[in-house]
Amino acid sequence: MVTYRNIAEDPAYKDVLPEDFVHGYSSASYQIEGGATAGGRGPSIWDEHLQEANQDTGDDACDSYRLWEQDVSLLQQYRASGYRFSVSWPRIVPNGGRNDSINEEGIKYYNQLIDALLDAGIEPTITILHFDVPLELHKRYRSFLATDPRELIADYTSFAKLCFERFGDRVKKWLTFNEPWIFPSLLSMGIVKGFSKRDFFRVGHNILLCHSDIVRLYRSEFQQKQNGLISIALNSEWVEPINDDPRAVKDAKLAIERDFGWFADPIFLGTQTTAWDKYGDDFPRLTQEELALLRGSADFFSLNHYGTGWATGQEVQPNGDPRFNMDEIDKTFVKDGKPIGMRGEEGHPHTVPWGFRKILLYTWDKYCKDKNIPIVISECGFAVEFEQHMSLDKIIDDKARQEYLNQYIKILCDVVREDGVRVSGFYVWSLLDNLEWLSGYGPRFGVTHVDRKNGFKRTPKDSSKLLAAIWRHVVKKN
Numbered sequence: 001m002v003t004y005r006n007i008a009e010d011p012a013y014k015d016v017l018p019e020d021f022v023h024g025y026s027s028a029s030y031q032i033e034g035g036a037t038a039g040g041r042g043p044s045i046w047d048e049h050l051q052e053a054n055q056d057t058g059d060d061a062c063d064s065y066r067l068w069e070q071d072v073s074l075l076q077q078y079r080a081s082g083y084r085f086s087v088s089w090p091r092i093v094p095n096g097g098r099n100d101s102i103n104e105e106g107i108k109y110y111n112q113l114i115d116a117l118l119d120a121g122i123e124p125t126i127t128i129l130h131f132d133v134p135l136e137l138h139k140r141y142r143s144f145l146a147t148d149p150r151e152l153i154a155d156y157t158s159f160a161k162l163c164f165e166r167f168g169d170r171v172k173k174w175l176t177f178n179e180p181w182i183f184p185s186l187l188s189m190g191i192v193k194g195f196s197k198r199d200f201f202r203v204g205h206n207i208l209l210c211h212s213d214i215v216r217l218y219r220s221e222f223q224q225k226q227n228g229l230i231s232i233a234l235n236s237e238w239v240e241p242i243n244d245d246p247r248a249v250k251d252a253k254l255a256i257e258r259d260f261g262w263f264a265d266p267i268f269l270g271t272q273t274t275a276w277d278k279y280g281d282d283f284p285r286l287t288q289e290e291l292a293l294l295r296g297s298a299d300f301f302s303l304n305h306y307g308t309g310w311a312t313g314q315e316v317q318p319n320g321d322p323r324f325n326m327d328e329i330d331k332t333f334v335k336d337g338k339p340i341g342m343r344g345e346e347g348h349p350h351t352v353p354w355g356f357r358k359i360l361l362y363t364w365d366k367y368c369k370d371k372n373i374p375i376v377i378s379e380c381g382f383a384v385e386f387e388q389h390m391s392l393d394k395i396i397d398d399k400a401r402q403e404y405l406n407q408y409i410k411i412l413c414d415v416v417r418e419d420g421v422r423v424s425g426f427y428v429w430s431l432l433d434n435l436e437w438l439s440g441y442g443p444r445f446g447v448t449h450v451d452r453k454n455g456f457k458r459t460p461k462d463s464s465k466l467l468a469a470i471w472r473h474v475v476k477k478n
């Protein structure tokens, strides 16, 4: 049942966002490209892991390695003004290392995509690494788990340099990494055997050091002449105390400080979170020198947000899924027998627009306001519950996704005009029904249905039309 008012039809929302507001879609290389062995690509950690786990692999994904022109046409049809995609490190440097050979065919693939986007008037944003680390680097020195990260930093920065050199004349927005909080959580789910809490901390810490080195390089050698911006995509859900019990209040705060503050504090404030102090030296501390380099190492705040939960204030109950309790905070989506919002597939996410408002205000007040740094929503989206089992008609008529997106964009408009929050872009996750890291083609976030049995046929869902109408209405002169 539709319970909301479509903001595209609400005069109160006409032209509330500035003309240069970028609205578009996000994707990640491994989740859409396929072509796992095509054009000289080397294996990434996922190729091996997903084979072993005997689930769906990214061998074909959405076949965007072959069908990328159709993706660009869809973006045009959806009137997107931006597209955020990631480059596959093993497609460009199959073995990953700074002395390993470069695969020109891989570079050509991204060059064609970038040129087609620009021809279509769509601004590209590149995520330099969205989880698909070259397998060879994992074999050489355990990639992001390395205790001594010097090799990793040198290899990753060298890959980033290649991207700036080859794409930076046309690409003006860069993200060094996608979600340093989620990546170690995914690794803990079986991709690395015997993954410990120390490993978890090590991975996050190493990502911070790599990010800092890549930004140093970009700023010293490329930023001025290429006139671009750089940041890192950080994700956070919102966590609200379930009641006013001090333990619930404390835990809700701690959850955000652990998953968000671990990364946002050093990057935007130059400080280090105390939220992991109970782990003593197992939680690697940044040195004063490292903190000084990290401070201010982002030109905009790239925020990925999906949903909201209640902190119960109770002890964490192991649920067999370490992804959901990496912050060691007990959460629930049900209060007094009522769900927190409309449930998405596997509970990820729920529709809780007030939680989106809270994370936006928190991010703005804590990290951005003083320096007037804009926020870009680099991912936000909804997986309709049981969509994968529905008929094509029902899949296309994706009312639940429409409701979610309409409500979240309404909140975005509200914080811009009522609270003076600076938000300069919104990218829906995602353009296509893609592979999900741990559940294959289970939850579907795409605004485009991909029929894998019929030549990866792409069919727009109704949310894509709603989005086009919303942006036309809320963005000035669009």
Ligand code: BGC
Pocket: 028, 031, 178, 179, 182, 235, 304, 379, 429, 435, 436, 437, 445
């Ligand atoms: C990741 C995406 C993923 C999405 C939906 C985000 O955490 O960046 O790669 O597909 O969540 O699960």
